[in-house]
Amino acid sequence: MSKYPDQQYQLNNHLPVNQQIYQQLRREIVECMIMPGTALSEKEISARFAVSRQPVRETFIKLAENGLVQILPQRGTFVKKISIKRVNDGRFIRDAIERSIVLKAVELVTPAQMLLLEHNLKRQTLAVQNNLLSEFLAFDDQFHQLLADIADCPLAWETIENIKATMDRVRYMSLSKVSPPSCLLQQHHDIYSAICEGDAVAAERAIGEHLNEIIYTVSSIGEENSEWFEI
Structure with missing residues (x-):
């Protein structure tokens, strides 16, 4: 079973790609569709949105700035527990x-x-x-x-x-x-x-x-x- 709500997400042309990925992942984390402690994979999320890894990295950075994920060098990116x-x-x-x-x-x-x-x-x-x-x-x-x-x-x-x-x-x-x-x-x-x-x-x-x-x-x-x- 996937740790994400669904495997594919259809992007549109109305917003930059990184903003769309950010909005979707933010909603899924806020609504506990992606659980605290979950490891987020650049590769898996890139495949899910059918994009390169760059906009996914940018999304992870913004999610970290907003306190939703933690980026650990050499270990990965994880959904933070609630502070x-x-x-x-x-x-x-x-x-x-x-x-x-x-x-x-x-x-x-x-x-x-x-x-x-x-x-x-x-x-x-x-x-x-x-x-x-x-x-x-x-x-x-x-x-x-x-x-x-x-x-x-x-x-x-x-x-x-x-x-x-x-x-x-x-x-x-x-x-x-x-x-x-x-x-x-x-x-x-x-x-x-x-x-x-x-x-x-x-x-x-x-x-x-x-x-x-x-x-x-x-x-x-x-x-x-x-x-x-x-x-």
């Missing part, structure tokens, strides 16, 4: 950034942008109703990216994306039990309502409560899946 310290550090940084984002969003949001947020929440709702966890996480990310766009600071979202990979692993693992999507969806509605009402205090409080959710989930998830976490 609770890195999860907590990422949450701390993200909390500081996103509080500033929502405060700015309250000032700058336009009616058209409110409609984009509303449309996103409807798509989140459909994903929740149909128990589509991957789709819900994608719309969740899109919601937070829209907030950064409204605040006119897309670099803020780029920064968040670079630090949240380890957080995403815990977030995905918690969706079925500890932090169900319906709870997260309600928190998104609270953020949306506060921005709609122009209430900066409520918006900052709502985003803080939303991002603090991971503090309550990481210990429970760690106890249930101790073999996937660093000691």
Whole structure:
């Protein structure tokens, strides 16, 4: 049996090859389709994506920078176990950034942008109703990216994306039990309502409560899946 979800992946012409490989492997690691501790083979992944080894090496380097894999010279590349310290550090940084984002969003949001947020929440709702966890996480990310766009600071979202990979692993693992999507969806509605009402205090409080959710989930998830976490 293959240690990867499938043997082949069809690349497209819309993004550079290394970005497509990175996005696919990142998703598979975050969603635990590729398990912590798994050795990643340049040769096998090159064959799976039908590419040379160079874009695969570039992908491994980016995954390592985001804390998802460890590259050991002369030994190979391995999916890292989840670091609770890195999860907590990422949450701390993200909390500081996103509080500033929502405060700015309250000032700058336009009616058209409110409609984009509303449309996103409807798509989140459909994903929740149909128990589509991957789709819900994608719309969740899109919601937070829209907030950064409204605040006119897309670099803020780029920064968040670079630090949240380890957080995403815990977030995905918690969706079925500890932090169900319906709870997260309600928190998104609270953020949306506060921005709609122009209430900066409520918006900052709502985003803080939303991002603090991971503090309550990481210990429970760690106890249930101790073999996937660093000691």
